[in-house]
Amino acid sequence: MDKKLAKLLEPGFKLIFAILVLFVAVTFYFSVPVGAAEAVVTLLVLVYYKSRARKRSNSMRRYVEALAFQVDNASKHTMINFPLPMMVLRLDTGEVIWQNEVMEGLMNVGSHAFDLHITELVPGFDTKWIMEGKNCCPHDVSLGERKFIVYGNLVTADDPAAGSLLATLFWVDITDYSELRERFRRSRPVVGMLLIDSHEELYKNIDETEKSMITAEIDSRLSNWIKKTGGIFRKLERGKYLTVFENAALLDLIADKFSILESMHEVKNSEGIPATLSIGIGRGEDCSLSELYTFANLSIDMALSRGGDQAVVKSPGGFEFYGGNSKEIEKRTKVKSRVMANALRQLIMDSSQVFVMGHRVSDLDAIGAAAGVVAAVRRLGKTPYLVCNRDVTSARELIDRLAAAPEYSRVFITEEEAMMLCDANSLLVVVDTSRPDIVDAPRLLDTIQKVAVIDHHRRAASYIERTAINMHEPYASSASELVTELLQYILSPTDLLKSEAEALLAGIVLDTKSFTVKTGVRTFEAAAWLRQIGADTVDVRKMFSGNLEGYIKRYQLISEAKHVFPGISLVVSHAPVDRAVAAQAVDELINISDVAAAFAVFAETSGGCAVSGRSYGKVNVQYVLEKIGGGGSMTMAGAQFADKPVDEVVELLTAAIAEYLKDTKQK
Template identity: 45%
Template sequence: MRQQSFQKALSKMTETGFRLFFVASLLFAGLTACYNRWLCLAELVLVLILYLYFQTGITRRKKEVMVYLDHMTSGVDAASRRTMITSPLPIVIFRPDTDDIIWSNERFLHLTGDPDHLFETKLSALVPSFQSQWLLDGDHLAPEPIPVGEKQYLVYGNLVCTGDEDAFLATTYWVDVTEYAGIADRFHTTRPVVGILQVDNYEDLIRGLEEGERSAIRTEINHRLVQWLEPSGAILLRYERDHYLLIWETGPFRDSYRKKFPILDEIRQVQSPNGVAATLSMGFGCQGQTPRELHSFASLALDMALSRGGDQAVVKDGPEFFFFGGRSKEVERRTKVKSRVVASALSELLASTDQVIVMGHAYPDLDVVGAVAGVCAIARKKGVPIRAVRAPSPYPAEEQVRQLMALPEYRGLFVPAEEALRLAGPNTVVVVVDTNRPEQTQAPDLLTSGARIVVIDHHRRAASYIEKPALSFHDPYASSASELVAELVQYILDSGDLKRVEAESILAGIVLDTKGFTMRTGSRTFETAAFLRKAGADISQVNKCFQHNLRDTVTKFQIIQGAQPYHGTMAITLTDRLVGRAIAGQAADEMLNIAGIEASFVLFPEAGQAYLSARSSGNVNVQVICETLGGGGNAATAGAQFPGKTPEEVLPLLKGAIDAYFDDGSDA
């Protein structure tokens, strides 16, 4: 009796609603008989064929379901089989390769709201958001709740082989979790986010103003911040004259996040009577376990924003950093106080160490060598043994290194990375110059050797950086690492302690990164250059560092010849030749001399991967573009690497990054 009931229920599930269709067809054939008996006979034959076809399909579907149910419930009594039919959970059986529905229970029929045509369609057509790939991947739970109408369902499932090779049927169980999904959504959207805001140039804004004018500027900044946060119900507290603490919920924070924090542009509209526009840096902490951790995240994010030049927002979402803004042109905001403090701290650090190891970024250029020479002079003055990591040949500043090695003080000073790692110990100081990213250093293993780390760099900080150094001299407003080291030299060395070749190396590094004192220069840059000239640096010798042979010169202009304009003010060129990074960078520099070009990009191959060299005249921040592609640098000079790709494959990625840069809005 129970078996008959089960068969009856199964027939009801698998039979499709075509009875009315066949009745109508027979009536139509009867009417046709009044006019043409042969046509009537043909119609009857056609109806019979269709009826047999649909009956065959129903029989086949019953058989498939029975085989499947037998497989699933082998060894289970008939009462358990019937439980599957009358399960309180919606159940559907379908083919994961074609999405064709084989069978479902009554609960699933009501869930979809289309019981009459259930077996004539695909599951993805009834539930567009459903994807079956997770089943094919071997999972038994859908990664996210599936929306069906106004409800959310958590879907469990499994695959069973039907006997044919690579033929599977999938059974899915749909659990209504609408209420719990709503609770989870409210939980996530109401989690706290902590932000720390700082007006970057507060001193510049109020300098020389009367108290009433200062008050008006503060009031306008406060008004714009409050207006921005008013709809979100956030808490904004000013705890210093240029610092704010912000607490709000994740939901409204995400809205501003998606809009790329328009308050950055709003604040720039606040100007002092002397024409200085206000800029704002913001750091946000998300996904912290405690309020203290959220505040720590926000503080770290603000430090990241300031180290990258300010006028931007940085979000630390758990372990990841996200950057917004940072497109405006940097202005010099430096004092001698920081250099003097760092020089004193470095002197104390060297007094307590057995040896110093200095290194720069891989493929070192003149700026690295100049900074290394300055650090070597400081260590020599302090009487501390020093070693410098030697890069494998060839590299751009190889000739300058040879000139240093000719000095008696530099004999045996440059060692391979392997030997430097062997020499490093807990009482060693490792000085990293011209980079703050661990993966870009000449010997990354030195950073985890237990030695104390000192970082001297002028590049804007990226998402990956050397964490918790013993001493950091990081100034994104400096022209070069050589300039920073030269400032330390002035406070530590006496007159005559700096060798002429060392002074020329440092000056060459500054000339390289300033493109002959035409870019990223401030008053401190020229003061440093004057000091180096007094130390004996010969400009004619420095200029020889930038001379190239005829072949490289021809190659450089061949690269330029293939340049194509993009977005009006961009120039992009690519080459399949092995030209070297130095020549590619020089070609990018030369393209800035073309009228109307504000940024240049050179794509070239090297060692089985593609490289990008980017330059800017100042109005375009090429670092923001290169960071989108996984690279970095600073606003005027940046680059990126693309392992396993060719320049042709990278070209559309570069164009997409440039498009995104301009889609985000114009530069401030």
């Protein structure tokens, strides 16, 4: 420091002195007395300059030292008296090595905070975000009753031997802002649509006096229910209501599991038919009232497509479902079937060619319904193609029977072939599913613009939105039943092949468990029409027969079943099992008197694992499996996992069953 300061204060002095010495030497050459005099003067100048330079250097040194001392003191004073809580900690150990007085008062530990781990002072606090180069904690931090945003930066220790990184943390109190934000969220409006979805059945065959009494009771219950929310309530039309209330009230309704759904069942007509309510709610912090109203209408449509008697909440993040445990009531009319048949006929006529497909790992219902649509397309003079993966299916025997017919010589194609054949005017008919993620040919679904959907499963949060026709009837027993009804308005009995009629009947038999579950009057009418055409019930029954190995495996699975909860059995197989065999095993299990529902978790022969669930309606297996990404109907549901081991899926399923039982018990 001294040498640098000397150089700064003596610019060019050595050069000047060298020139003076040179002049003295020249003068000595010409005159010794004059040269001696110049030498004395030069020496005096040197002494004087050195003396003055030393004084200036000392003065400058004292000034710099004083300035540095003042700056250091100012820095220390700033850190100690910084108005925000502040601390310094070691990142390698998490130990607090310093904190200012404000932080000490906040922690209420005084000097005892030193050498304590940060998590001892702030439970759960993680410093990973600092190491990732972020200067702000990604979430709010609670400290006592206060909330903070924590900012931080890295500091390298002065001593290289220490080898540790330090972090300086600044704590900004946002409690007031957080409370204001929470009040804002809780006060945001939500829009609800209420619909008595059993209105037609409830008011059928009763007199006007009873109708008035039932209407008054429904209006009273709904009005009292909404009154608790502090919202507004208006009747729009017969059996339909609009309500607006705050998000805080919605949170209470969700915590209450929408008890109004069960309360509404207490309203019955003289024939014992209960009133059922569907609720559609739109919510969103940044949504306008118009958007919330649209969400509410989408929610009510979703609730109805899932069978009604439930609440659906729609937000920008997706759908949430509550309720939906009651059995569906058959509500379909022949008028609607005729209208849908005419619309489908016109759509087929306006298309260049028609592709039909079901869900991945197709079953008898998917192939049967697809065969029915193929027959309709053939009758209307268009070219039909049935797209399926013949290597991964549980309906191989049915596919082989259909493929043997001359009419099907070029009908069955793969997804790759379909992608080559389709054009801008092609039509795609999806049967037995409405979920885009489980169709047999997802790329084809993304490519073709005209899409029709025929499905009977309860709609999931993910569904095919872009449709020209959507015949979604959760009250029907099967997709084959729906297609059979449509065929009666499109073709004559002679246009349907015997193998196609048997395929449709096999689909109905499969999903109704031989006409024991989810079987309505329309189901028997469809089966009777197919039988009249020539469907042989013996041949249909043979489609369900398996080989000896399959029988042995089925009963081996049954023998390993365990009761995981009262009335609920679970079969687990780490060894690969054919999906049809696993489904047959759980079908057998629910025939046991003390089994209300049965589930099988098994490794698949094609890779991954799957879950199959069955019941007779007392337990909603679709509601259970929907929690782990599956779907289906109340009595028959499934789920697929491509990258999860069997044991992990068993844990997920067990947790979902426990949650379902807890929800239903609370009701």
